[in-house]
Amino acid sequence: KYSLAERVKTLTPSSTLAITAKAKELKASGIDVIGLGAGEPDYNTPENILKAAAESMEAGFTKYTPAGGLPELKNAIIAKLERDQKLTYKPSEIMVGVGAKHVLYTLFQVILNPSDEVIIPIPYWVSYPEQVKLAGGTPVFIEGTKEQEYKVTAEQIRSAITEKTRALIINSPSNPTGMIYSEEELKQIADVCKEADIWVISDEIYEKLVYNNAKHVSIAQLSDDAKERTLIINGVSKSHSMTGWRIGYIAGDETIVKAMTDLASHSTSNPVTTSQYAAIEAYNGPQDAVEEMRRAFESRLKEIYPKVAAIPGFNVLRPQGAFYLLPEVREAAEKTGYTSVDDFAQALLEEANVAVIPGSGFGSPDTIRLSYATSLDLIEKAVKRIDEFVKTKW
Ligand code: PLP
Numbered sequence: 237k238y239s240l241a242e243r244v245k246t247l248t249p250s251s252t253l254a255i256t257a258k259a260k261e262l263k264a265s266g267i268d269v270i271g272l273g274a275g276e277p278d279y280n281t282p283e284n285i286l287k288a289a290a291e292s293m294e295a296g297f298t299k300y301t302p303a304g305g306l307p308e309l310k311n312a313i314i315a316k317l318e319r320d321q322k323l324t325y326k327p328s329e330i331m332v333g334v335g336a337k338h339v340l341y342t343l344f345q346v347i348l349n350p351s352d353e354v355i356i357p358i359p360y361w362v363s364y365p366e367q368v369k370l371a372g373g374t375p376v377f378i379e380g381t382k383e384q385e386y387k388v389t390a391e392q393i394r395s396a397i398t399e400k401t402r403a404l405i406i407n408s409p410s411n412p413t414g415m416i417y418s419e420e421e422l423k424q425i426a427d428v429c430k431e432a433d434i435w436v437i438s439d440e441i442y443e444k445l446v447y448n449n450a451k452h453v454s455i456a457q458l459s460d461d462a463k464e465r466t467l468i469i470n471g472v473s474k475s476h477s478m479t480g481w482r483i484g485y486i487a488g489d490e491t492i493v494k495a496m497t498d499l500a501s502h503s504t505s506n507p508v509t510t511s512q513y514a515a516i517e518a519y520n521g522p523q524d525a526v527e528e529m530r531r532a533f534e535s536r537l538k539e540i541y542p543k544v545a546a547i548p549g550f551n552v553l554r555p556q557g558a559f560y561l562l563p564e565v566r567e568a569a570e571k572t573g574y575t576s577v578d579d580f581a582q583a584l585l586e587e588a589n590v591a592v593i594p595g596s597g598f599g600s601p602d603t604i605r606l607s608y609a610t611s612l613d614l615i616e617k618a619v620k621r622i623d624e625f626v627k628t629k630w
Pocket of ligand 1: 473
């Protein structure tokens with residue numbers, strides 16, 4: 237009776253959430269820990285969105301909604317995709333779920349049969365492989381090395397494709413690397429996916445966080461074929477600082493969207509009603525706050541990047557988007573007496589009191605992930621602590 241189901245026996249809990257929890261625990265016990273682990277903007281949700289949510293509750297909109305989201309929210313998402321990506325979707329091609337994470341979870345549940353393969357570029361967002369496995373699928377990894385700016389090539393994808401391949405995941409801008417695929421790179425990838433006739437899952441959650449005039453292009457924008465085979469995943473978490481509201485969506489193939497909606501009707505019933513009203517305002521209301529936050533992240537990156545790059549034994553590319561730095565720190569770890577970067581990250585937390593995420597959770601065991609979604613003051617203090625820690629132990 238106490239034996240757990242096979243499917244959860246090999247489940248690795250989210251390393252991101254685990255470190256953040258440990259850092260909070262240390263903080264609660266009075267230790268001055270600075271958390272660079274966060275995967276969420278440090279700003280409050282913009283006022284107009286809070287107000288819209290409150291008004292919806294007062295107006296009595298506190299009941300169930302359609303399983304795949306309110307028609308008004310689907311329309312707001314359709315307008316957003318038209319405005320930002322020049323892509324046209326019908327309401328039947330949109331499903332709103334409980335955050336992009338749960339939308340992805342639901343997607344894998346409806347497209348994968350046992351041993352179906354999904355190609356996942358390394359470094360990857362922690363949840364992709366686990367979600368694929370939970371759906372009975374097999375993650376197939378290909379590595380975007382540092383020399384390739386952590387991006388995979390069309391050639392690598394071609395070599396990884398088998399007759400069991402169902403989908404490729406592209407996450408641009410990427411968590412954890414901050415890298416962005418160019419239009420040309422995406423074109424080549426789209427060609428390979430067309431040749432093999434596989435789905436492209438395009439996780440665009442960091443779309444709005446791009447710096448230095450970098451441009452986000454959705455692979456779905458490249459051709460009619462690319463649009464048909466792309467399943468866009470996005471949401472309000474990172475763009476509108478709404479991580480806790482849990483609203484994400486998929487835009488793409490009607491049959492998949494219908495199956496996902498049917499599944500949701502038996503699992504979530506619907507995304508939280510109040511959050512849906514908030515998201516309608518997020519997409520239909522003024523977008524100034526989105527740009528303000530983007531600028532703040534950009535100026536933090538400008539300040540912090542050279543300082544991280546100057547830490548002995550740290551080797552870091554300048555990211556183009558999202559809010560993470562992914563230095564390779566193998567040398568720093570070894571020179572300070574640690575055999576693994578995991579141990580080094582643990583020591584940074586316990587001795588330097590800075591919480592960072594070890595890259596092993598992203599399939600990139602030589603790296604650590606530093607989030608700059610926290611005040612510049614704190615980031616600078618944290619980087620100074622890391623720098624001193626490394627220099628003292630070297
Ligand atoms: N995709 C990536 C790459 C992410 O980093 C995250 C959040 O950390 C998500 C999806 C999920 O976002 P949410 O579930 O908050 O919409």
